[in-house]
Amino acid sequence: MSTASKKRKLGEGGASGEKEQKFYAVRAGKTPGVYLTWKECQDNITGFKGANFKSFPSQQAAQDFVDGKVVASTSKDAGDKFYGVAVGKKPGVYTDWEVAKLQVQDVKGPKYKKFATRKEAEEFVKSGGKVPAASTTKKDKLMAEDAEEKVVKKQKVGETKKKTTVYTDGSSLGNGQKGSAAGVGVYFGDLDPRNVSEPLEGMPQTNNRAELTGILRALELAPKDRDLEIITDSNYSINCVTIWYDSWERKQWKTSAGKAVENQDLIKSIKALIRERDGLDLVTIFTWIKGHDNDPGNEAADRLAVAGAHLGRARQ
Incomplete structure (x- = not known):
C-alpha cells in the first residue's frame, strides 16, 4: 500500500464550534498530496530536499497548491504572525510556523520567537536573539516566576480559555527486575478522549521511562493554542527537562562520570516539543x-498508568 493511500479520509465538515480544520498541502515531498495533520505532512517532507508545503483553511485551496496553482491566502491570521529565527539553519523572518519550525529542528541552542509585527521579528533576528526589556511578554514573566518557585500551587485538571492542565504518571510492575512491565498514564479529565492508558x-x-513517556504523550496531545501545565509526581522527570538538560547538552550527553545519559531519547523529544511551544509563545x-x-x-x-502496565504484562 502506498503512503498516499494511507491518508485519512477528509471530513464533510465539523459541527458548529469545533476548531477550524487545517489542510496541509505537500507540493514537493515524498508523497505529494493533502493531509489532515501536521504529523502526516511532516512525515512526507522530513529528509526530502527542496520540500514545498503549506497549510490552508480549505481542502480546495490545499489541492490547488498541490496542483501548482497560485493560491491567495484566505486565513484570518495571515500576515499577523511573524516568526523570527535568530539562530537556526537559515535565520530570518517567517510567516508560517511549520516552515520556521524546520529551521530550528535539530539545531543546538536555537533562538526563535513569535511576534505580532514583522519589524519586531526583524529586530530580533538582527540582534542575534536579544529581546529588549521593554518587550518582555507575559510568557517571560510567568517563566521567571516559575523559576523562583520550587512547588507551584496545584490547579484543577482540565482546560480554561488560556490554559490546559494535565496530570501524568508512570508505573512499572517489578521495576528494575527482569520481566518488569511498565505503563503510561495521562489524565486530562473525566471521560476526556485524550486520556492515555497504555503499555510502555x-x-x-x-518507572522513569514510563514517567517521561507520560509527559511526552501529554505534550503531543495538548492543544497548540493554550498554555500548558503538566502535573507529575516525578521530580526526576522535571529535573531532566528543566535543570539538567542544558548541562547534558553541553557535555554531549555524558554524565560527570563519562557515561551516556539514560533515557536521553525521551528527554530530547520532550525538550523539542517544549521548544516548539516556545516558538508559538506558549507557556x-x-x-x-x-x-x-x-x-x-x-x-x-x-x-491509568497501572492499567497500562498490567496490559503490557499480559502481552509478555
Whole structure:
C-alpha cells in the first residue's frame, strides 16, 4: 500500500464550534498530496530536499497548491504572525510556523520567537536573539516566576480559555527486575478522549521511562493554542527537562562520570516539543505533586498508568 493511500479520509465538515480544520498541502515531498495533520505532512517532507508545503483553511485551496496553482491566502491570521529565527539553519523572518519550525529542528541552542509585527521579528533576528526589556511578554514573566518557585500551587485538571492542565504518571510492575512491565498514564479529565492508558513501548521497562513517556504523550496531545501545565509526581522527570538538560547538552550527553545519559531519547523529544511551544509563545509549566496523597488528578493518572502496565504484562 502506498503512503498516499494511507491518508485519512477528509471530513464533510465539523459541527458548529469545533476548531477550524487545517489542510496541509505537500507540493514537493515524498508523497505529494493533502493531509489532515501536521504529523502526516511532516512525515512526507522530513529528509526530502527542496520540500514545498503549506497549510490552508480549505481542502480546495490545499489541492490547488498541490496542483501548482497560485493560491491567495484566505486565513484570518495571515500576515499577523511573524516568526523570527535568530539562530537556526537559515535565520530570518517567517510567516508560517511549520516552515520556521524546520529551521530550528535539530539545531543546538536555537533562538526563535513569535511576534505580532514583522519589524519586531526583524529586530530580533538582527540582534542575534536579544529581546529588549521593554518587550518582555507575559510568557517571560510567568517563566521567571516559575523559576523562583520550587512547588507551584496545584490547579484543577482540565482546560480554561488560556490554559490546559494535565496530570501524568508512570508505573512499572517489578521495576528494575527482569520481566518488569511498565505503563503510561495521562489524565486530562473525566471521560476526556485524550486520556492515555497504555503499555510502555521499548526497553527498558522502567518507572522513569514510563514517567517521561507520560509527559511526552501529554505534550503531543495538548492543544497548540493554550498554555500548558503538566502535573507529575516525578521530580526526576522535571529535573531532566528543566535543570539538567542544558548541562547534558553541553557535555554531549555524558554524565560527570563519562557515561551516556539514560533515557536521553525521551528527554530530547520532550525538550523539542517544549521548544516548539516556545516558538508559538506558549507557556509550558511543570508542577510537582506528592504521589498517592489523595489528589484526584494524580490518582486518576496513576490508575491509568497501572492499567497500562498490567496490559503490557499480559502481552509478555
